[in-house]
Amino acid sequence: MKAERPAAITSSAAGTNADGARSDGAPAIELFGVTKNFGRGQEIVRALGPIDLAIESGSFVSIVGPSGCGKSTLLRLIAGLEKPTDGRLRRYGAELDGPSREVGIVFQDHVLFPWASVLENVMLPADVLSLPKAAALERARWLLELTGLKDFTEHKPHMLSGGMKQRAAFCRAVLADPQLLLLDEPFGALDALTREELSLELSRLWQNLGRTALLITHDIGEAILLGDRIIVMSDRPGRIRLDMRVDLPRPRDVNTAKDPRFIEIKQTARDLIFTRERN
Amino acid sequence: MATPWKAVSTRATTPLIYFVLMILWEAGVRLFHIPGWMLPAPTAIIAIAKEWAPELLYNSCITVQETIIGFVLALVLSLPLAVIIAFTSTTRRLLYPILLGLQSIPKVALAPLVILWLGIGNWPKIVIVVLVCFFPILVNVVAGFEAVPKPMLDLMYSLRASKLAVFRRLRAPIATPHLFTGCKVAITFAVIGAVIGEFVAAQEGLGYMILMSTAQSQTPLAFAAIILLTVISVVLFHAIEILERKLVTWRP
Numbered sequence: 279m280k281a282e283r284p285a286a287i288t289s290s291a292a293g294t295n296a297d298g299a300r301s302d303g304a305p306a307i308e309l310f311g312v313t314k315n316f317g318r319g320q321e322i323v324r325a326l327g328p329i330d331l332a333i334e335s336g337s338f339v340s341i342v343g344p345s346g347c348g349k350s351t352l353l354r355l356i357a358g359l360e361k362p363t364d365g366r367l368r369r370y371g372a373e374l375d376g377p378s379r380e381v382g383i384v385f386q387d388h389v390l391f392p393w394a395s396v397l398e399n400v401m402l403p404a405d406v407l408s409l410p411k412a413a414a415l416e417r418a419r420w421l422l423e424l425t426g427l428k429d430f431t432e433h434k435p436h437m438l439s440g441g442m443k444q445r446a447a448f449c450r451a452v453l454a455d456p457q458l459l460l461l462d463e464p465f466g467a468l469d470a471l472t473r474e475e476l477s478l479e480l481s482r483l484w485q486n487l488g489r490t491a492l493l494i495t496h497d498i499g500e501a502i503l504l505g506d507r508i509i510v511m512s513d514r515p516g517r518i519r520l521d522m523r524v525d526l527p528r529p530r531d532v533n534t535a536k537d538p539r540f541i542e543i544k545q546t547a548r549d550l551i552f553t554r555e556r557n
Numbered sequence: 558m559a560t561p562w563k564a565v566s567t568r569a570t571t572p573l574i575y576f577v578l579m580i581l582w583e584a585g586v587r588l589f590h591i592p593g594w595m596l597p598a599p600t601a602i603i604a605i606a607k608e609w610a611p612e613l614l615y616n617s618c619i620t621v622q623e624t625i626i627g628f629v630l631a632l633v634l635s636l637p638l639a640v641i642i643a644f645t646s647t648t649r650r651l652l653y654p655i656l657l658g659l660q661s662i663p664k665v666a667l668a669p670l671v672i673l674w675l676g677i678g679n680w681p682k683i684v685i686v687v688l689v690c691f692f693p694i695l696v697n698v699v700a701g702f703e704a705v706p707k708p709m710l711d712l713m714y715s716l717r718a719s720k721l722a723v724f725r726r727l728r729a730p731i732a733t734p735h736l737f738t739g740c741k742v743a744i745t746f747a748v749i750g751a752v753i754g755e756f757v758a759a760q761e762g763l764g765y766m767i768l769m770s771t772a773q774s775q776t777p778l779a780f781a782a783i784i785l786l787t788v789i790s791v792v793l794f795h796a797i798e799i800l801e802r803k804l805v806t807w808r809p
Contacts, residue, residue: 359711
């Protein structure tokens with residue numbers, strides 16, 4: 279028995295309808311010639327770009343690339359945690375100026391506060407954003423039930439398994455019902471079995487929530503399994519080498535990985551990653 | 558059957574070692590005829606402690622009082638300052654180097670000056686205690702406020718959390734174990750500070766008793782006072798540790 283889904287706790291931002299999709303049809307994210315350099319003086323290293331990219335509202339986009347290709351930097355730029363060296367970013371048609379309440383992030387390492395209970399951790403956005411308490415609590419409990427953490431609400435994070443921690447982190451990220459969900463290698467710290475289980479669970483949850491999601495991963499299979507579209511990035515400085523629609527039916531499950539189309543897409547992406555450009 | 562015996566034996570080990578050392582001490586003093594003014598035997602110390610019990614108790618109370626008042630004052634002064642330093646980068650740049658410089662002064666060296674300024678009585682001793690407690694607490698708490706892992710800060714920034722929210726939800730809880738570390742260092746210093754103050758100028762307190770009894774070659778009484786000081790130090794330290802265990806139930 280699953281709990282009834284509670285009503286949204288935030289009054290929808292202007293320009294959104296009940297489903298959270300923008301009525302004006304602007305893409306969730308747009309990047310125009312975005313680059314990012316690190317270091318200064320003689321030591322400047324280009325980490326990323328230039329990148330042009332548009333992510334349509336309501337889709338699940340996976341970005342896959344070798345480690346150090348700047349994919350996490352790309353996510354941080356979209357999150358507004360970092361500013362681009364050059365180029366422009368827009369979120370739902372508006373120039374991006376720093377982080378937004380409409381963006382939820384799941385970090386690589388759960389980043390739960392060790393002194394707070396699971397429920398308190400999940401409720402953090404409600405506290406920080408001063409959301410109505412009762413409604414937020416109802417949604418938190420609903421999310422915790424949905425992710426199988428119902429019996430662990432009062433536990434401290436160190437008492438949970440890695441997968442459970444990441445589920446709690448996911449609940450926290452979607453508590454305020456953000457328009458856009460950013461997933462920065464959310465399964466990176468987990469073992470292979472938990473990874474697969476959790477990624478399929480995430481896929482179902484995402485369908486349930488109906489929001490835009492951007493997944494950063496170095497696992498091609500994971501990227502295809504979850505995404506409507508996969509973007510393959512090159513080595514540093516990260517640029518887009520492949521942008522491909524994943525035309526696999528939903529809901530997806532363990533058998534999706536046996537689909538010939540899945541194998542075909544995976545092969546294309548792998549070939550691209552392993553035959554790196556050489557100047 | 559083996560487990561309770563093991564638990565008892567581990568608990569009993571430390572007292573047993575103390576007991577054996579006492580016996581060795583007593584035997585050594587008797588065997589080598591060490592004069593009482595140099596090293597009194599435990600039995601001699603116990604005998605004189607019984608005789609002087611009211612005085613020892615009264616002077617213990619004085620020293621404990623100075624220690625606790627000074628410690629609490631240091632806490633009350635250093636916490637807001639630590640918050641100010643952590644909150645605004647300007648005050649950190651201006652104040653923190655000065656405070657770190659002041660920290661290097663051996664505070665006990667200031668004791669005669671404090672007595673000179675404040676005269677004889679309880680306040681100069683309390684001020685010396687404040688001086689020795691202040692910096693360990695301040696430095697640890699400031700370090701605690703800054704020991705926030707970057708991903709946690711990113712999480713708060715991603716929610717556009719205000720400085721106040723970051724402080725309340727993140728910096729303050731992170732700093733709590735550091736506060737206790739500082740307090741544990743400070744409370745041991747506090748007892749030392751009180752004794753130094755009493756050494757320099759006082760008419761009461763355990764420090765004063767040690768000074769008086771050694772001047773009169775009443776070494777057993779000085780030993781009794783020193784043992785009491787040790788007990789006070791240990792008890793205060795453990796009181797803070799118990800409080801810490803109650804308040805900091807999480808592990809990083």
